[in-house]
Amino acid sequence: DTEVTQTPKHLVMGMTNKKSLKCEQHMGHRAMYWYKQKAKKPPELMFVYSYEKLSINESVPSRFSPECPNSSLLNLHLHALQPEDSALYLCASSQTGQGFTGELFFGEGSRLTVL
């Protein structure tokens, strides 16, 4: 069982809708990540938060808006998406600091379909 929980598991939205994806972890990790994955492709990094501050934005379009309300929660707000944004969105968390070796813990993902 994964210790990173993502909701919803499936989401269908129109191009004018506003929706949010949510992620929660209780492992005490201080870094959280959003990845986007197309079918049969590797995950692509979107955002990284460290200690609730946005540390990495991989030039993601502004129609994706991340938010980290506290060390356990990570949201991804979606607005005016395009059909090509349909994908599996994966949340991950990790330790930070000295001694951290890079292992990420992934959630099950949220399958997004944009009509």
Place this chain on the structure above:
Amino acid sequence: AQSVAQPEDQVNVAEGNPLTVKCTYSVSGNPYLFWYVQYPNRGLQFLLKYITGDNLVKGSYGFEAEFNKSQTSFHLKKPSALVSDSALYFCAVRDPDRGSTLGRLYFGRGTQLTVWP
């Protein structure tokens, strides 16, 4: 530039036979290497990692990987494959910026493993 390559899109093996999923890497310093597995419609699960030390790394579900510095490879292996091992396998390397304490990973394109009964 740091990267990993998985030369095979697909690996097919009969149940009970040994399996190998290949990965080669290119990094500027000493690599941190990882294998993840993804079952259909699921997230990625960590299998094993190489940081330093013994070149043979043992991981979850009976998998192991051999780090070979001279060949810049980190192949995933299992002595006896199971049908339930059928999944998508990703090799990954950590950003070699040693000043970074964040887990930015660079993934290979993935290898679909199919184990036939």
